[in-house]
Amino acid sequence: MPVKLTLEMVIFAALAGAAALAAVGVVAFRNATRSALCLVFNFFVLGFLYFSLQVEMLGITQVVVYTGAIMVLFIFVIMLLNLGSSHLLAEKFDGKKPVGIFFGIALAVLLSSQIVPMFARTESKPLVYPLGDSKVVGQTLFTSYVFPFEAVSFLLLVGIVGSILLAKRRMS
Amino acid sequence: MQDVLAAFGRAILLILPIFGPVPVIIWWERRLLSWMQDRIGPNRTGNITFSRNSRMIPSFLKGKKIKLFGLLQSIADGIKLFLKEDIMPSKTDKLLFIVAPFIALFVSFTLGATVPFSGDLRFTPVADVNIGLLYVLAISSLGAYGLVLAGYSSNNKYSLIGGLRASAQLISYELAMGVSLASIVMMSGSLKLTDIVNQQQNTPLYNLNFAPFTLIANWNILSPMGFVSGIVFFICMLAETNRPPFDLPEAENELVAGYHTEYSTKRWALFMMAEYMAMFVFSMIWFTIFMGGYHLLPVRSEFLDGIEQKVGFLLGPLTMMLKGAFGLSVYIWVRATFPRLRYDQLMNLGWKFLLPLSVGNLMITASWIFANRVYGNAVGWGVVCIGYAILGIVWLRTRRKKQDEKQFGSRSIDMVVSSVRFSSPEIAAVADATEGL
Amino acid sequence: MNGVPLSAYLGLSMFMFSTGVIGVIIRRNPIVIFMCIELMLNAVNLAFLSFARYKFATAEGSLESAMGGPMFVIFVMAVAAAEVAVGLGIIMAIFRLRENIDVDELNLLKG
Numbered sequence: 001m002p003v004k005l006t007l008e009m010v011i012f013a014a015l016a017g018a019a020a021l022a023a024v025g026v027v028a029f030r031n032a033t034r035s036a037l038c039l040v041f042n043f044f045v046l047g048f049l050y051f052s053l054q055v056e057m058l059g060i061t062q063v064v065v066y067t068g069a070i071m072v073l074f075i076f077v078i079m080l081l082n083l084g085s086s087h088l089l090a091e092k093f094d095g096k097k098p099v100g101i102f103f104g105i106a107l108a109v110l111l112s113s114q115i116v117p118m119f120a121r122t123e124s125k126p127l128v129y130p131l132g133d134s135k136v137v138g139q140t141l142f143t144s145y146v147f148p149f150e151a152v153s154f155l156l157l158v159g160i161v162g163s164i165l166l167a168k169r170r171m172s
Numbered sequence: 173m174q175d176v177l178a179a180f181g182r183a184i185l186l187i188l189p190i191f192g193p194v195p196v197i198i199w200w201e202r203r204l205l206s207w208m209q210d211r212i213g214p215n216r217t218g219n220i221t222f223s224r225n226s227r228m229i230p231s232f233l234k235g236k237k238i239k240l241f242g243l244l245q246s247i248a249d250g251i252k253l254f255l256k257e258d259i260m261p262s263k264t265d266k267l268l269f270i271v272a273p274f275i276a277l278f279v280s281f282t283l284g285a286t287v288p289f290s291g292d293l294r295f296t297p298v299a300d301v302n303i304g305l306l307y308v309l310a311i312s313s314l315g316a317y318g319l320v321l322a323g324y325s326s327n328n329k330y331s332l333i334g335g336l337r338a339s340a341q342l343i344s345y346e347l348a349m350g351v352s353l354a355s356i357v358m359m360s361g362s363l364k365l366t367d368i369v370n371q372q373q374n375t376p377l378y379n380l381n382f383a384p385f386t387l388i389a390n391w392n393i394l395s396p397m398g399f400v401s402g403i404v405f406f407i408c409m410l411a412e413t414n415r416p417p418f419d420l421p422e423a424e425n426e427l428v429a430g431y432h433t434e435y436s437t438k439r440w441a442l443f444m445m446a447e448y449m450a451m452f453v454f455s456m457i458w459f460t461i462f463m464g465g466y467h468l469l470p471v472r473s474e475f476l477d478g479i480e481q482k483v484g485f486l487l488g489p490l491t492m493m494l495k496g497a498f499g500l501s502v503y504i505w506v507r508a509t510f511p512r513l514r515y516d517q518l519m520n521l522g523w524k525f526l527l528p529l530s531v532g533n534l535m536i537t538a539s540w541i542f543a544n545r546v547y548g549n550a551v552g553w554g555v556v557c558i559g560y561a562i563l564g565i566v567w568l569r570t571r572r573k574k575q576d577e578k579q580f581g582s583r584s585i586d587m588v589v590s591s592v593r594f595s596s597p598e599i600a601a602v603a604d605a606t607e608g609l
Numbered sequence: 610m611n612g613v614p615l616s617a618y619l620g621l622s623m624f625m626f627s628t629g630v631i632g633v634i635i636r637r638n639p640i641v642i643f644m645c646i647e648l649m650l651n652a653v654n655l656a657f658l659s660f661a662r663y664k665f666a667t668a669e670g671s672l673e674s675a676m677g678g679p680m681f682v683i684f685v686m687a688v689a690a691a692e693v694a695v696g697l698g699i700i701m702a703i704f705r706l707r708e709n710i711d712v713d714e715l716n717l718l719k720g
Contacts (some may be wrong), residue, residue, distance in 0.1 A: 006612040016621045023625045023648055027632035032640055033324060037268070039644050040317065042625075044407025046651055047310075053618070053662040058679055060306045065686050069343060070647070070693050075320055076339045077697045078640055079332060081704055100634030108627035115619055122615035125667040131658075134303060134363050140676040141683065148680075150682075152687045159691030163675040166698030 012052060019045045032078050040071045056132035182298045189489060190284055190449050193380050193496075195246040197448045200497070201504050203242070208508040218244030223536075251443040261327065261434050264268070268325035273435070273442035276318030280449035283311050287456055288366045290466050290488025291480060304365040305357060307459055309350055312412055315450065316342040319414070319421055319431045326434035334430030337515070338421035341411055344519060345418075348526035349408035352401035353443065355530070355537035356392055356461055368392075369465035376472065380549065389470040393462040396556060397537045402462040404530045407503075409454045411522070413447065415503055418511040420518060455499020456492055532563045618659035625652035639700050639712050643693070650689050654682045 025038030043066040050059030080142065130136050141149055199214065206213030218240030222233045260269060266313045286304035301307060317340045323335020357363055360371040376389040378395065392398030411418040422430030432443050464470060466488035467480070480487060513521065536559035544552035625648055632645030661678025664670065703715065 009612050012613045012617060016617065019621060020624050020628075021657050023628040024695045026641070026644055026648055027628055027636065031265075032638055033265075033268075035631055035641050035644060037317075037647065042648065043651065044314075049655065050658055051622075052613075053658050055658050055662065055679060056301060056303050057306075058658065058682055060303045060310050061686065063310040063685070064306065064313060065690060066647075068310060068316075068346065070690060072313070072316050072320070072339050072343055073697060074640065074644065075317075075324075076271070076336065076343075077701060079324055079336055079339075080674050080701070081640075093616070097635045101631055103634065104627045104631030108623055111627070112620055115623070116713075117614040118620060119324070119615040119663075124613065124615075124663055127662070127666050128668050129666045129670065129672045130701060131661060131666050131679055134306075136672075136676070137679060137683075140672075140680060141666055144673065144676070145680050148684055152684055156687060159694050161699040163694040166695070166702050169648060 008052075012049075015045055015052065016051050019049065033075065036071060036074050036078055039074075040067050043067045043071065054127050054132050057134045057137045058132065176447075185279060186285060189289070189493065190281065191445075192455055193493070194445050194448050195250070196243070197500060198246040198444075199250075199439075199450060200500065201448075202245070204504045205508055208505070214245035216245075216302070217242050217248050250441060253437050256437045258439075262520045263327045264434070265325035265327070266558060268321045269434075270439075271445065272318050272322035272325060273439045274318075276315065276320065276446035277449075279311055279318065280446040280453065281324075283308065283450060284453040284456065285311075286365050287433045287453070287460050288369060288465060288484050288488075289492050289494075292485040292488065300364065302362070302368055302444035305353055305368070305461070308352070309346070312349075313342065313346055315412065318443075318446070322435065323421075323431040326431075328563075329435050330427040330429075331431050332434045334421040334423075334427050334433070334523045337429060338414065340519060341418065341420060341522075343432055344522040345408040345411040348404055348446050348522060348530050349412065349528065351530040351534055352404040352408070355397055355401050355462070355534045358537050358541060358609055359392065359395070359397065359532070365465075366367065367462060369467070372464050373467045373470075373472070378549075379544075387472055389467070389472050391462065391464045391465060391470045394470070396560065397533055397540065398462060400533045401530060402458070404526050404533070405461070406458060407521075407526060409458060410503070410506060411518075413450045413454055415447075415451065416507040417512050418518060419512060421513060423512060432558045451500060451503055456496040456504065458499055459492070459495040463495070468494075485540070501599050525533050529563070530566075532559075532566075536560065538561070612655060615659060616664040618663075622652045622656040622659070625649070625655070637711050637713050638696075639703075643696055643700075646692070647689060650685055654685055657685075659679050672680065 019042050022038045022042035024168045026035045026042065029038060044063060047059045047062040047067075050056075050062055203213045220238040221239075222229050222236050222238075226234075226237040244296070260266070285298040286301060286307045288300070293300060297304075301373070319338035321333040323331040323338065326332070356368070360368045362368060362371070366580075371388045372391050377390050379390065380386075395400050410416075413419050418432075421427075422432065424430070427433070431436040433441055436444060459465065466484075468487070468491045469476070507564040536556055539555050539559060540552050543555040629647075629649035629652065632648070633642050636642055636645065638705040657678040661675055665678065666675040707715070
């Protein structure tokens with residue numbers, strides 16, 4: 001299959017390489033803070049990949065929700081637990097690791113050998129339906145998907161109540 | 173290739189008006205603050221007095237004084253900071269220690285990329301994307317990382333507590349900020365900042381099409397909903413930039429200097445520059461969203477529009493700089509006026525006052541838009557009055573109840589203190605000492 | 610993206626997913642395991658969006674089918690946020706109870 005080198009391909013390669021490296025870093029770093037930072041970087045780059053797919057609304061939501069809120073929470077908790085006891089989160093070696101890595105690579109090979117060749121020729125055609133337009137996203141969310149939307153809002157409410165209960169100190 | 177070069181050019185056009193004024197901003201803060209505190213402040217650096225009898229000096233300069241009112245003070249400070257010995261404490265996480273100030277700087281530089289500086293779209297904004305407002309929220313939420321990483325990597329408990337406070341504070345105030353912006357988005361019907369500016373200037377006040385109202389532009393701050401969300405956004409803005417009275421991450425009488433305790437020289441200067449640039453950009457963003465952006469006056473007239481079309485590319489940036497400077501002065505005024513909040517007060521203000529207020533404001537905005545469209549103008553404003561009355565009554569009721577209750581500290585900080593105490597006995601002593609934190 | 614085939618995005622998505630799986634298996638720190646789960650969720654999100662862009666948002670699709678991907682991504686994000694809030698609360702609670710959060714040593718229910 002002839003591959004033409006375009007500017008878009010170079011940009012994609014840079015973004016995808018950064019995302020993949022950061023993903024490896026999440027697993028490979030022993031220090032939990034560095035893992036978290038790699039994940040932050042991965043999510044940030046993923047936002048740009050969403051931009052490259054012309055889903056701007058979701059790309060920016062990715063940055064707001066994941067890097068801006070969820071990962072700050074992660075880092076907050078890591079630091080809270082790390083405070084004064086840095087040995088706590090250190091990792092030890094055990095026999096599970098090679099087996100786990102083997103299974104992970106096997107999964108990757110299996111998945112990609114089945115799916116990647118199928119879509120190797122699927123080029124991007126011009127965008128007809130504006131996926132990333134905030135108006136279209138909002139309209140779809142509040143018309144066709146209003147029931148799941150309400151269900152998710154209820155889930156979030158339950159989540160808030162649950163986390164407050166968990167964080168509350170026991171009454172003595 | 174040309175597109176890439178154009179993108180670089182636009183990025184530089186953004187960085188210049190943000191990075192350029194930093195020395196002036198610092199000088200202005202020190203001078204204004206000292207004027208408010210009845211001091212003099214830096215007023216000497218940069219003054220030149222030419223000798224009266226040296227031959228090297230041309231005759232028209234002999235004995236003349238050039239006064240710069242201390243304007244060069246921050247440049248002198250900068251030179252000093254960049255020439256000092258670079259100290260990095262032992263057992264720091266070196267990579268993160270170096271990266272942290274750059275993250276803060278990155279956030280400040282990129283924050284204003286969607287802010288329009290003039291009606292002439294050839295030059296600004298850098299990227300006129302149709303999610304400009306969300307972009308501002310997204311980038312400002314990244315600001316926590318610089319502070320948290322600085323606190324973590326310094327290997328110092330005061331720094332760490334400062335970083336923790338920064339992350340908790342940013343998460344808390346982000347919410348109220350987002351919700352307060354949501355009502356502006358509902359009123360202007362767009363997330364694009366140029367659209368928000370144009371919508372403010374091109375519609376008559378309150379959308380009323382008769383005599384006195386058609387002359388005045390519909391700036392968001394002039395409507396009650398916009399006013400409330402403007403106030404909420406301003407308070408959240410103070411908290412996001414870690415300025416007094418919300419400067420708990422660097423509270424110097426509790427935490428030495430908070431997250432930048434271990435930072436010195438260039439790296440500390442980078443933090444300071446990032447903070448001042450973030451202040452400047454945030455005030456410009458505030459004026460863009462609430463007070464007409466690059467338009468100087470809330471007046472709609474053919475004459476002014478004509479002027480704007482002729483010299484808009486000059487007038488717009490000048491207006492934005494002026495508005496940014498005014499916002500900065502308010503920042504400094506607030507710093508000189510209010511004492512620092514206690515941690516539980518900070519959390520209470522964010523979660524129990526600003527968030528409910530902005531959610532209530534959002535509901536009122538929604539019902540105003542609905543009533544306006546369906547039943548007409550008069551009913552719409554009636555709904556607004558009733559809405560604010562209900563909001564006020566609820567606030568008064570809850571306030572009276574709160575006074576009867578015994579006051580408890582905030583949960584989150586109890587959590588911090590208890591886990592600190594849990595993890596090691598030495599730190600327990602520190603935690604006891606900083607009980608009020 | 611002109612010239613980038615769909616399989617490039619899918620390959621990246623699969624790589625991230627497998628990395629997340631490996632992380633869940635080999636790491637013993639519950640916070641890192643949690644982060645790997647987030648990584649897997651995001652890999653799936655990327656696959657959703659690339660399919661929506663390449664297969665359904667073009668001339669042969671329809672608006673209804675094209676919006677399926679973005680909608681799912683929004684719901685995944687919301688669920689992930691709720692999950693993180695509760696999950697980190699649980700980790701904090703375990704830490705306060707046991708002073709130890711190694712998942713291999715949390716075997717109280719083993720009998």
